[in-house]
Amino acid sequence: MKKNDFLENIDYSQTSNLSIWGTGDKDTLELLDKIEIRGKWLNLAAGDGRYNLKLLEKADSVVASDIHKGALAKLCRTTPEQYKAKLHTKAFDLTKRFPFEDGTFDGVFCSGTLHFFPKEVLKGVLAEISRVLKPEGKVMIDFATDVKRVFPDGSIWVKRGEPGYKLEEAAKFLEESFRDYKIETRRSKVDEDDVKINSHTYKFSCNYILIVGEKK
Numbered sequence: 615m616k617k618n619d620f621l622e623n624i625d626y627s628q629t630s631n632l633s634i635w636g637t638g639d640k641d642t643l644e645l646l647d648k649i650e651i652r653g654k655w656l657n658l659a660a661g662d663g664r665y666n667l668k669l670l671e672k673a674d675s676v677v678a679s680d681i682h683k684g685a686l687a688k689l690c691r692t693t694p695e696q697y698k699a700k701l702h703t704k705a706f707d708l709t710k711r712f713p714f715e716d717g718t719f720d721g722v723f724c725s726g727t728l729h730f731f732p733k734e735v736l737k738g739v740l741a742e743i744s745r746v747l748k749p750e751g752k753v754m755i756d757f758a759t760d761v762k763r764v765f766p767d768g769s770i771w772v773k774r775g776e777p778g779y780k781l782e783e784a785a786k787f788l789e790e791s792f793r794d795y796k797i798e799t800r801r802s803k804v805d806e807d808d809v810k811i812n813s814h815t816y817k818f819s820c821n822y823i824l825i826v827g828e829k830k
């Protein structure tokens with residue numbers, strides 16, 4: 615496995631049309647329904663597209679990105695025909711410079727991913743999000759903390775290199791990181807979600823912080 619990726623060698627072509635990451639968290643789905651989404655949006659680390667349709671329903675166009683080309687292929691395949699014209703994909707590593715000009719997007723959405731990275735890497739990712747956003751552009755992210763993955767035999771899986779953020783520590787870090795944004799924050803949790811990756815099944819639970827921000 616390459617440094618800073620969590621590909622886990624998933625063969626998305628062998629998975630069902632449903633997202634391997636679940637149906638989507640209630641509060642995240644509700645917030646996506648509620649916030650204004652218009653213009654051009656970037657879905658960063660979109661995976662196989664659990665939330666992408668919510669963006670496509672409202673935005674003029676959506677760039678779904680991920681490091682995993684197989685995930686993006688599945689996302690395209692499972693996108694209803696009527697939305698395909700406004701869907702674009704771009705495979706890239708979000709820990710590097712994003713392959714977009716400054717001020718390209720009206721909004722950036724990222725879920726289920728940023729907690730993988732240590733603070734020094736995250737600072738670079740958040741700076742890139744800010745760079746590709748237009749002035750007054752919007753950001754919506756979720757950030758998982760207190761993550762627990764339990765296998766059926768009760769053993770716990772800690773992913774290699776995952777920082778293991780706690781709620782208060784992450785909240786403070788995110789508040790500082792988004793000081794150039796007007797933000798609204800809420801807290802939520804995933805009680806237990808079944809995740810199946812390749813031949814592994816585990817129960818995933820976490821707390822998470824949801825942030826909607828507007829670049830000042």
Ligand SMILES: C[S@@+](CC[C@H](N)C(=O)[O-])C[C@H]1O[C@@H](n2cnc3c(N)ncnc32)[C@H](O)[C@@H]1O
Pocket residue numbers: 618619620621633635658659660661662663664665679680681682685706707708709724725726727
């Ligand atoms: C837990 S999944 C979440 C996917 C999706 N955002 C969702 O909520 O369903 C994490 C995603 O991050 C992607 N990813 C991991 N490391 C990455 C990196 N360095 N650059 C871009 N994407 C990455 C993975 O391929 C995977 O699709």
